[in-house]
Amino acid sequence: MAGSNKISSTPPRWLLAELTYACPLQCPYCSNPVDYAKYQSELSTEDWKRVLTQARKMGAVQLGFSGGEPLTRRDLTELVKHARDLGYYSNLITSGYGLTEEKIIQLKEAGLDHIQVSIQASTQELNDHIAGTASFVRKKEVARLVKKHGYPMVLCVVIHRENIHQMAQILAMAEELGADYLELANTQYYGWAHANRDLLLPTKEQFEQAEQLAQAFKETVAGKMKIYYVVPDFYEERPKACMNGWGTTFLTIAPDGVALPCHSARELPGLDCPNVKDYSIEEIWNESKAFNFFRGLEWMKEPCRSCDEKEKDFGGCRCQAYLLTGDMYNADPVCSKSPDHAVIQQAIDSAAKYALPVDEKPLIFRNSKNSRLFS
Amino acid sequence: MSINPDKPIKFSPLHRLQWEEAQQKDVILYPEGMVELNQSSAEILKLCDGTRNLAQIVSDLELKFATSGLINDITAFLEVALKNGWIQQD
Numbered sequence: 001m002a003g004s005n006k007i008s009s010t011p012p013r014w015l016l017a018e019l020t021y022a023c024p025l026q027c028p029y030c031s032n033p034v035d036y037a038k039y040q041s042e043l044s045t046e047d048w049k050r051v052l053t054q055a056r057k058m059g060a061v062q063l064g065f066s067g068g069e070p071l072t073r074r075d076l077t078e079l080v081k082h083a084r085d086l087g088y089y090s091n092l093i094t095s096g097y098g099l100t101e102e103k104i105i106q107l108k109e110a111g112l113d114h115i116q117v118s119i120q121a122s123t124q125e126l127n128d129h130i131a132g133t134a135s136f137v138r139k140k141e142v143a144r145l146v147k148k149h150g151y152p153m154v155l156c157v158v159i160h161r162e163n164i165h166q167m168a169q170i171l172a173m174a175e176e177l178g179a180d181y182l183e184l185a186n187t188q189y190y191g192w193a194h195a196n197r198d199l200l201l202p203t204k205e206q207f208e209q210a211e212q213l214a215q216a217f218k219e220t221v222a223g224k225m226k227i228y229y230v231v232p233d234f235y236e237e238r239p240k241a242c243m244n245g246w247g248t249t250f251l252t253i254a255p256d257g258v259a260l261p262c263h264s265a266r267e268l269p270g271l272d273c274p275n276v277k278d279y280s281i282e283e284i285w286n287e288s289k290a291f292n293f294f295r296g297l298e299w300m301k302e303p304c305r306s307c308d309e310k311e312k313d314f315g316g317c318r319c320q321a322y323l324l325t326g327d328m329y330n331a332d333p334v335c336s337k338s339p340d341h342a343v344i345q346q347a348i349d350s351a352a353k354y355a356l357p358v359d360e361k362p363l364i365f366r367n368s369k370n371s372r373l374f375s
Numbered sequence: 376m377s378i379n380p381d382k383p384i385k386f387s388p389l390h391r392l393q394w395e396e397a398q399q400k401d402v403i404l405y406p407e408g409m410v411e412l413n414q415s416s417a418e419i420l421k422l423c424d425g426t427r428n429l430a431q432i433v434s435d436l437e438l439k440f441a442t443s444g445l446i447n448d449i450t451a452f453l454e455v456a457l458k459n460g461w462i463q464q465d
Contacts, residue, residue, distance in 0.1 A: 223458070
């Protein structure tokens with residue numbers, strides 16, 4: 001393959017299968033690319049089966065069926081069955097929209113291990129506003145059905161300025177629904193969330209208040225419910241160890257078959273991300289230019305290159321460096337050692353300005369019409 | 376939360392215990408996570424099938440590995456496993 005510079009690596013453990021970009025919801029923080037509408041083609045059932053088989057052979061064991069909305073793929077049950085036969089632990093990451101009890105039973109029989117249901121807020125009005133679709137009542141019903149049929153139930157709530165004031169009610173809702181796991185994911189500002197950042201980024205005070213509530217709750221439900229708290233990195237001093245290091249653990253396959261070291265990497269220039277229709281997973285993982293691009297530490301510039309924490313956080317997130325500084329080789333500007341760190345405070349100040357009613361601007365909802373404007 | 380010595384211990388239906396060929400290890404799988412097990416932890420968990428209580432697990436393992444005095448180590452591990460939700464007692 002062109003540009004290959006093989007660096008020894010660990011095998012993939014996590015495979016994220018983005019089956020489709022189609023979705024009945026329009027969440028304005030969606031992590032799909034803003035120009036997703038231009039990627040129309042989807043892999044066939046046989047392509048997906050081959051990908052699952054090849055990645056499993058290399059050692060991938062956690063499998064996420066995601067999207068878009070994976071339930072829109074008619075072959076989902078067939079893919080779940082194939083994954084179970086291979087020994088994957090399969091996670092269905094769904095909006096719950098359109099998930100019937102019959103389908104829940106069918107997927108269980110096919111060998112699905114877990115269903116993660118997203119809920120946008122603790123009230124019907126706000127949930128349906130953020131989702132862009134009347135879905136709250138159905139989502140709560142789906143959460144109950146998931147439990148009823150013996151799956152571990154993971155409730156996922158993405159947190160941002162529009163719903164962060166509901167933290168106490170969100171926690172109460174998770175308890176009432178009997179969630180086994182609650183994922184409180186502070187919005188990460190890529191894709192649609194980047195486009196809507198001024199309207200989604202909460203203030204530091206809001207973050208701290210919400211985090212306090214979540215931490216206290218964690219202790220009261222210990223032994224019954226596990227809390228995954230995804231930190232808001234704009235208010236951190238050090239960057240996240242993104243993807244556990246580039247090309248070490250995570251493999252994402254986009255709906256059209258493009259293999260990505262992380263689900264946002266499509267936005268980075270010059271990676272020439274390979275397609276599973278042209279190469280095997282082993283070739284892609286070990287030899288492709290894209291997967292070797294930021295593998296190891298050799299690519300780093302200062303201040304990362306001489307930093308004593310570089311093996312801990314790998315310089316942070318490449319996509320965030322690119323989106324916020326224009327250079328994907330730079331340190332993640334979340335890091336206080338970054339010469340570009342001021343862009344984070346500028347983003348916070350800008351969002352605070354738009355929080356004032358006088359400057360209110362509308363959210364850009366994730367749908368095909370808006371996506372074509374970004375293409 | 377601690378182990379009741381009289382009741383049988385079973386592996387949690389919300390987790391999966393499986394051998395991973397690529398890693399040459401037994402692992403516990405759960406939503407979006409994995410714990411790699413050493414051999415002795417795996418041997419203990421494989422006996423948590425809902426038919427044996429603590430004393431039976433200890434005696435089975437002592438017999439299997441032709442040794443004695445395992446009760447403290449096994450109890451300590453099972454307490455951790457219970458706290459993590461890997462095993463259950465009705």
